[in-house]
Structure formats: structure tokens, C-alpha cells
Amino acid sequence: MMKKIVFVAAALLLANLAQAQQNMLGCMDASLRVQAEQVKRDLKPQGFVSVRDMMITMKSKESVGIPIVLTQGKLYQLVFIGTREANNMHFELYDKAQFRIDERKFDKPSESNLLVYSIVPEKTDTFMVALSQNLRTKTACGSFTILRQDELPAAAEKPAKTKPAATKPKSKK
DSSP, X not given: OHHHHHHHHHHHHHHHHHHHXXXXXOOOOHXXXXXXXXXXXXXXXXXXXXXXXXXXXXXXXXXXXXEEEEOTTOOEXXXXXXXXXXXXEEEEEEOXXXXXXXXXXXXXXXXXXXXXXXXXXXXXXXXXXXXXXXXXXXXEEEEEEEEEEOXXXXXXXXXXXXXXXXOOOOOOO
16 A cells, blocks of 8 residues: 555656656747757867757746766767847856856847857766846746767868978988
8 A cells, every 4th residue: 555655656746747847848939949050050060969959948037957967078068048038147067066167147148148168077977057047027948958079070080191291312422
């Protein structure tokens, strides 16, 4: 009987979490989507591939936490695009011990609503990204994309081929 109660409680909890996740990820803003796709296209020639891409419903002044796993030695671009109607945007990155590694604030998203944060982790670990916007309305959409550099660009992989300088044989005197 006790196992049944625990199972039902766990199922209800999972259903509530799934609904909350769906509500958080359920928005669509065409202009943000276009911007996110353009960033991915711009970084593709540098060997970056998208490993996570989402649209997020964001409430004004409330942080959205996104756990991410990053691999040691790989170069990542974390891309946050907020609405241009926001008064400001905030990006924070935490390690597993909840130590804030870095934070970035934008006071005028109307001028630039795009943040690209580069990181090469010293160890493979789970990190937490916290995103927020101060909005004039109660909610708005945001976009978050993780890009990882899987291949070096062709120019960086192959050293330029150069011909050895022609040398004249030394004459014997």
C-alpha cells in the first residue's frame, strides 16, 4: 500500500514538472527564432554545431535556470537572445557548487538583445545558466542556444603549404 502511495505521488510530481517545463518552453517569437538561426549559420563555418536550442517563456524579473553539461577542453558559445522590449537582460553562469563564474547585464536590449558567451570548461561538469529579463509586460519570449565547436575550420586544420626557399649550392674556393 505504501509503495502505491509513493508511486502515485511521484507520478503526480513528474506530471507537474513536465507541465511546468512545457509552459516554460512553449513560446514562439519569429524575430528571435530568425536571430537564433542566423547566429547558428554564422558560427557553422567556424566548426560550431548546435547541441541545445530552445525558446523560453520568461516572466518579468524571474530567473530561468537551465542546467547544462559542458565537456572539458571544448569551446562553447552560449547564446541568449531576449526581447527588444525588455528594460534589461541578465545572464549568469554557475558551477556545480553554485559558485557564480560570471554574469553579464544589458541595460538597453532595444540596441542589442544578443549575448554570446564563450567558455572552454577546465573539467567536464554540470553548470547552471540563469537568464532573466526586466519586462514592461508580464511575460515574453527568450531564446537560448548552446553551440559547441566540434571541428576546427579547414584553414586552421591544415597549415599553409609553402615551398622551401631555393638555395644556391655553395661554391668551393
